[in-house]
Amino acid sequence: MIESEVDFMISCKDVIKFWQAKKIFSVSELASAINGKVISLAYHSGKLENAAITYNDTREIFEHDRVVSYTGDLRTLFEIRNAKDAFDELLGAFEKNLPLDEALICKFHYQLTKNTYDINRWDAGERPGKFKINDYVVGREEAGALPEDVPSEMSELLKEINDYQGEEILKVGAYFHVKFENIHPFADGNGRTGRLALNYFLLQKNNPPVIIHEEDRKKYFEALEAWDKRQALEPMIFFLQEQTVKTWAKNLLTRGGKKINHDSK
Numbered sequence: 001m002i003e004s005e006v007d008f009m010i011s012c013k014d015v016i017k018f019w020q021a022k023k024i025f026s027v028s029e030l031a032s033a034i035n036g037k038v039i040s041l042a043y044h045s046g047k048l049e050n051a052a053i054t055y056n057d058t059r060e061i062f063e064h065d066r067v068v069s070y071t072g073d074l075r076t077l078f079e080i081r082n083a084k085d086a087f088d089e090l091l092g093a094f095e096k097n098l099p100l101d102e103a104l105i106c107k108f109h110y111q112l113t114k115n116t117y118d119i120n121r122w123d124a125g126e127r128p129g130k131f132k133i134n135d136y137v138v139g140r141e142e143a144g145a146l147p148e149d150v151p152s153e154m155s156e157l158l159k160e161i162n163d164y165q166g167e168e169i170l171k172v173g174a175y176f177h178v179k180f181e182n183i184h185p186f187a188d189g190n191g192r193t194g195r196l197a198l199n200y201f202l203l204q205k206n207n208p209p210v211i212i213h214e215e216d217r218k219k220y221f222e223a224l225e226a227w228d229k230r231q232a233l234e235p236m237i238f239f240l241q242e243q244t245v246k247t248w249a250k251n252l253l254t255r256g257g258k259k260i261n262h263d264s265k
Contacts, residue, residue: 012241015248019208027095040211042083045195047214052076078115086111090200100201102154108196113189126187143228144184153183169205173198174236178227210240211247
């Protein structure tokens with residue numbers, strides 16, 4: 001069966017129901033549930049902004065903590081290794097049931113970007129794990145909060161999502177992600193940090209994590225731009241729904257080697 005047929009058969013609601021049936025409460029249960037997805041989560045997130053990252057290098061580091069005959073640049077190697085540390089940070093936070101707050105996001109950012117800041121940012125006083133102190137304008141719509149506004153805008157955003165008590169978790173996750181990337185709180189590494197924080201939010205709310213596939217980067221950046229340009233959230237909601245299905249479709253189609261039936265409308 002080709003992938004498009006798989007996606008057609010399964011809805012995002014199917015995936016969420018499948019995930020919630022696992023009844024994940026402990027970090028060991030979470031690690032088991034996402035076994036086989038972790039490398040892809042790290043690879044695709046890194047590849048979105050660094051074309052030099054390869055799946056093989058990512059797999060070697062996650063599985064063996066080394067790369068054989070590596071010939072790339074050191075920054076790329078650091079970024080891959082950092083992704084492993086950042087995922088360990090996520091697992092530790094999940095185990096302690098830590099809230100998604102400014103402190104945790106800064107920890108995610110530190111793990112993802114340590115030893116990778118370029119000399120210009122470093123000389124300007126920017127540091128991994130710290131909100132930006134200089135102004136960086138990004139994207140066609142010139143997104144990015146002023147440095148002095150970042151703490152208050154991040155605090156407001158996190159309060160909004162943490163206060164939410166409804167069931168439309170993916171919609172709230174989409175809102176968090178577009179707003180986070182629009183604020184652009186760090187001097188570098190905002191995309192990777194925002195995607196990791198999004199998945200932590202989803203996991204805390206008993207929703208499956210989502211791989212944002214690098215081959216779908218055009219639709220991803222268009223969805224971010226739709227918010228920057230006209231505060232349209234629907235493109236990101238639809239995109240995350242599609243990516244959720246793409247991430248988990250094969251897991252739903254086969255349980256114990258048997259094809260499952262679908263009764264969702």
